[in-house]
Amino acid sequence: MTELxxxxxxxxxxxxxxxxxxxxxxxxxxxxxxxxxxxxxxGRMLDDAIAGGIVKFEIxxxxxxxxxxxxxxxxxxxxxxxxxxxxxxxxxxxxxxHLGAVAxxxxxxxxxxxDVIGLxxxxxLSAMAGALTTLPHCDVVQLAGxxxxxxETGVEVIRRVSSVASGRPWSIYxxxxxxxxxxxxxxxxxxxxxxxxxxxxxVTIALVAVGSWSPPDSQMxxxxxxSPAQRSSLLEKGVRAExxxxxxxxxxxxxxxxxxxxxxxxxxxxRRIPDVIAVAGGEHKTSAIRAALASGLVNSLITxxxxxxxxxxx
Amino acid sequence: MTELxxxxxxxxxxxxxxxxxxxxxxxxxxxxxxxxxxxxxxGRMLDDAIAGGIVKFEIxxxxxxxxxxxxxxxxxxxxxxxxxxxxxxxxxxxxxxHLGAVAxxxxxxxxxxxDVIGLxxxxxLSAMAGALTTLPHCDVVQLAGxxxxxxETGVEVIRRVSSVASGRPWSIYxxxxxxxxxxxxxxxxxxxxxxxxxxxxxVTIALVAVGSWSPPDSQMxxxxxxSPAQRSSLLEKGVRAExxxxxxxxxxxxxxxxxxxxxxxxxxxxRRIPDVIAVAGGEHKTSAIRAALASGLVNSLITxxxxxxxxxxx
DNA sequence: AAGTAGTATGCTCATGTGAGCAAGTTGCTC
DNA sequence: GAGCAACTTGCTCACATGAGCATACTACTT
Numbered sequence: 001m002t003e004l005x006x007x008x009x010x011x012x013x014x015x016x017x018x019x020x021x022x023x024x025x026x027x028x029x030x031x032x033x034x035x036x037x038x039x040x041x042x043g044r045m046l047d048d049a050i051a052g053g054i055v056k057f058e059i060x061x062x063x064x065x066x067x068x069x070x071x072x073x074x075x076x077x078x079x080x081x082x083x084x085x086x087x088x089x090x091x092x093x094x095x096x097x098h099l100g101a102v103a104x105x106x107x108x109x110x111x112x113x114x115d116v117i118g119l120x121x122x123x124x125l126s127a128m129a130g131a132l133t134t135l136p137h138c139d140v141v142q143l144a145g146x147x148x149x150x151x152e153t154g155v156e157v158i159r160r161v162s163s164v165a166s167g168r169p170w171s172i173y174x175x176x177x178x179x180x181x182x183x184x185x186x187x188x189x190x191x192x193x194x195x196x197x198x199x200x201x202x203v204t205i206a207l208v209a210v211g212s213w214s215p216p217d218s219q220m221x222x223x224x225x226x227s228p229a230q231r232s233s234l235l236e237k238g239v240r241a242e243x244x245x246x247x248x249x250x251x252x253x254x255x256x257x258x259x260x261x262x263x264x265x266x267x268x269x270x271r272r273i274p275d276v277i278a279v280a281g282g283e284h285k286t287s288a289i290r291a292a293l294a295s296g297l298v299n300s301l302i303t304x305x306x307x308x309x310x311x312x313x314x
Numbered sequence: 315m316t317e318l319x320x321x322x323x324x325x326x327x328x329x330x331x332x333x334x335x336x337x338x339x340x341x342x343x344x345x346x347x348x349x350x351x352x353x354x355x356x357g358r359m360l361d362d363a364i365a366g367g368i369v370k371f372e373i374x375x376x377x378x379x380x381x382x383x384x385x386x387x388x389x390x391x392x393x394x395x396x397x398x399x400x401x402x403x404x405x406x407x408x409x410x411x412h413l414g415a416v417a418x419x420x421x422x423x424x425x426x427x428x429d430v431i432g433l434x435x436x437x438x439l440s441a442m443a444g445a446l447t448t449l450p451h452c453d454v455v456q457l458a459g460x461x462x463x464x465x466e467t468g469v470e471v472i473r474r475v476s477s478v479a480s481g482r483p484w485s486i487y488x489x490x491x492x493x494x495x496x497x498x499x500x501x502x503x504x505x506x507x508x509x510x511x512x513x514x515x516x517v518t519i520a521l522v523a524v525g526s527w528s529p530p531d532s533q534m535x536x537x538x539x540x541s542p543a544q545r546s547s548l549l550e551k552g553v554r555a556e557x558x559x560x561x562x563x564x565x566x567x568x569x570x571x572x573x574x575x576x577x578x579x580x581x582x583x584x585r586r587i588p589d590v591i592a593v594a595g596g597e598h599k600t601s602a603i604r605a606a607l608a609s610g611l612v613n614s615l616i617t618x619x620x621x622x623x624x625x626x627x628x
Numbered sequence: 629a630a631g632t633a634g635t636a637t638g639c640t641c642a643t644g645t646g647a648g649c650a651a652g653t654t655g656c657t658c
Numbered sequence: 659g660a661g662c663a664a665c666t667t668g669c670t671c672a673c674a675t676g677a678g679c680a681t682a683c684t685a686c687t688t
Contacts, residue, residue, distance in 0.1 A: 007423020008379055008416055009395050012388075015373050015381045022371040027644060038668055043645070049373075057336040058370040059329050059363075065322055067329045074326075081323050102322055109321020341674060352638055357675070 014049040021046055022055060064098060066305040072312050073301060077293045080275060081106065081300035084308035087281070092123070095281045095304045100127025103207060103279045103302050110275070111136050111165075116202040118143045118265070119161060120244055121154035122209035122219060124279050129157045135165035141199040142169075143206060144244045144264035145176035147219040170196040174263045176245065177225040181260035188263065200269045208298065210280040211242040212288035218242055230258065241288035243278065243297050244270055250287065252294025270297055281307045328363040335360055336369060378412060380619040386626050387615060391607045394589060395420065395614035398622035401595070406437070409595040409618045414441025417521060417593045417616050424589070425450050425479075430516045432457045432579070433475060434558055435468035436523035436533060438593050443471045449479035455513040456483075457520060458558045458578035459490035461533040484510040488577045490559065491539040495574035502577065514583045522612065524594040525556040526602035532556055544572065555602035557592065557611050558584055564601065566608025584611055595621045 020031045021042075028046070032039040049055045061067050069084035083106065087098045107128070111117060113136045119125060120143050140162035142154040155171050162169035174187045187193060211218025213235065220242050221231065234257055238249035245264035247255040254267055270276065278292055281304035290311060292298050303311075331349075334340045335356075342360070346353040363369045375381050383398035397420065401412045421442070425431060427450045433439060434457050454476035456468040469485050476483035488501045501507060525532025527549065534556050535545065548571055552563035559578035561569040568581055584590065592606055595618035604625060606612050617625075 007419050008375075008377070008397050009420055009423055011375045011377070011379060012381060012384050012397065015375050016385055018371075019373045019381070023373065029644065039645075040668060041666095044667095053376055054373060056372040056374075057332075058372055059333045059337065059368060060370070061322075061325045061329050062367055063322070063325070065325060067326060067333070070326050071330055083322050083326065105321045106323055109323055343674065353675080354638055355636090358636090 011052075011054065014045050014052065015054050017042055017045045018049040018055045065102070066308070069305050069308045069312070073303075073308055076312050077301070079293075079300050081110070081277060081302075083302045084305040085281070085302065087304045087306070090281075090283050090304060090306050092282045096124040096127045099124050099279055099281050099302050099304065100129075101131040103128040103277070104131035104133075106277070106302065107132065107205070107207065108135060111138055111205060113137050115204045116141060116199065117161065117165070117167075118200070118203035118206035118208075118273060119154060119157050120144045120206075120208045121147065121157055122211075124281075125157050125207060125209055128207065128279065129160040132161060132164045135161070135167075137167055138165045139167040139199065139202070140165060140169050141203050142172045142196060143200070143203070143208070143270075145172050145174045145262070147176040147223055170199045172196055172263060175225060176264060177220060177223045177258065177262050179225045179227075179261065184261045184263055193263070197265075200265045201272065203273050205275045205277070206270070206273045207277050207279055208243050210278050210285060210288050210292045210298075212285050213239045213241060213247075214287065215284045217282075217284045217288075220245070225261070226258070234258070240291040241295075243276075243292050243295070246270060246295075246297060248291045248295045248297070250291055250294075252291055252296065254295065254297075267297070275300060277302060279303075283307075286310050325366075325368065328359050328366065329368050331356055331359045332363040332369045379416070380622070383619050383622045383626070387617075387622050390626050391615070393607075393614050395424070395591060395616075397616045398619040399595070399616065401618045401620070404595075404597050404618060404620050406596045410438040410441045413438050413593055413595050413616050413618065414443075415445040417442040417591070418445035418447075420591070420616065421446065421519070421521065422448060425452055425519060427451050429518045430455060430513065431475065431479070431481075432514070432517035432520035432522075432587060433468060433471050434458045434520075434522045435461065435471055436525075438595075439471050439521055439523055442521065442593065443474040443478075446475060446478045449475070449481075451481055452479045453481040453513065453516070454479060454483050455517050456486045456510060457514070457517070457522065457584075459486050459488045459576070461490040461537055484513045486510055486577060489539060490578060491534060491537045491572065491576050493539045493541075493575065498575045498577055507577070511579075514579045515586070517587050519589040519591070520584070520587045521591050521593055522557050524592050524599060524602050524606045524612075526599050527553045527555060527561075528601065529598045531596075531598040531602075534559070539575070540572065548572070554605040555609075557590075557606050557609070560584060560609075560611060562605045562609045562611070564605055564608075566605055566610065568609065568611075581611070589614060591616060593617075597621075600624050 020026045028039045028042040032042045064086040066084040066086050070082050073082035085098050085102050087095050115138050117138050117140045140158050142158045146153045158169045158171050178184045211220050213221050237255050239247045239255050240250045241248045245262035246267045249255050276298045277300040278298040279302045334345045342353045342356040346356045378400040380398040380400050384396050387396035399412050399416050401409050430453045432455045454472050456472045460467045472483045472485050492498045525534050527535050551569050553561045553569050554564050555562045559576035560581045563569050590612045591614040592612040593616045
């Protein structure tokens, strides 16, 4: 009954009032004076305009961020930062490039002169390093040893980021995993290693990749220093993900086994870093990221929106 | 400097606040309490969100109305009602159908029981009559004699509208133009005619077609009762448009010549009708409508948006 | 190290706005 | 035409908000 009498003329009136208020920014009182109405009438016209769909509020972030998903992620997993990035496809290269760019922006935003940045390696973080243009003056610390192709190694990523930040790079010139704990121990004793390891406690912001073990998509899984037997054993123990060198099962529990053979920040030190931001996405990483979130080792996440949807079960 | 530090995280925060305020409808104070901020901070975040394009206000009428054009028309020509209707094409049939539908809606909206509706004929008003579904209980008065195909005559339009309104129809069973004033005078003397003519003073809302003389698109121009010599003479006098039977030149002045031969409301009576709404559009009607508006005979207009743009010179 | 310009934050005070109510108005029923 | 119900309108009062200012902080200059 009330709907029926809103004809085109009233529609135009409502739209006019809405335009004056929301676009031009005039107050209800001003509009009321112009039109010879009471401010109450104008207020009700605005209500009607909203109810009738004449005024729409559109909230959208410029750029590829999916706002709703980002907020849901943050809420659902109790994260400090959560960014769901819309990507054209879930092809690894596309996802890595987009996540890298957003990670670079986030880092630029949250990093201050007082921060010390920790990094691991990987293609996504390599893309991040490439997308970085400016940074405050921060030291940059490599959190784990070297694995994978040269341009994706931690060393290379650290070099690039520290150069943008014009801060000091603390690199790890050693493999991520070696075949036995004694060798690892010996490497860690080297003065250069000691110097870098001593920086771990200073790190305030860590950007970390998340490796997947099932399905395998990780710098560690395929590592030549891990024997097939070890790999099988670890899979049997339920390993799903690795963050730095820490292995995590589906429940988010840390699986202790080969950490002594790794040249990387230890789990306890990793937990002490205030901001640990996982940057990972793509089809194969879903359960790994779920595990990483469950572990509590990371408190922020940058991922693609398709993966985000899977995480929150939509 | 200030723009540079708005990164993705702040973007999400702004978007969250904007969503809470504009979509959920919470006050700045409530949001501030939730987030542990001052209400001023929240207010500034909202300002930033608007400035940064995160919040957009979209004002659009549902349906085919072009709000901006309608308002400009109203403003520019000092109209009481002005509706610019978006039509898919400017093909006459399309325009007539759309304008008719909007005219029907407008009539339904503004007509009350106290109104008496006056109508002329034509394809657009015929479409209007077809689109009408409900009306208050009003009498319906035919303002001009018959011309054109049966289903578009004033008689037929009046029949349909009065039937919807369940009011009394006052028809004119006579031609729009006859070949000489004496015949016209004799026809006007008929009791039925007298009865209808007596209603003209009661009419409060008139929906009128606008006929174009240059280019010719009119029920009168081609009328067999007008001799070629007369037609030429009128064109030489600068006739551009006809409203009811009143001829108008480009300046909006009434051209007196054949009114004595017409069976229709006279110009003076037409001027006394409070709401005279011209309903016309399409490629050929531009200068006719401009003339009709200039004459002041009509105080409202329903037209297509392409024509509206031409009128306001865009 | 002190100065200084730019920026961010939160205050006061005046103004803008919403909820709910009371007085009209309309349209209907009997 | 009286009575009634549904609706519209504008009011009061309490709350929400914006403008402008004072303070604090920052980053850069001297």
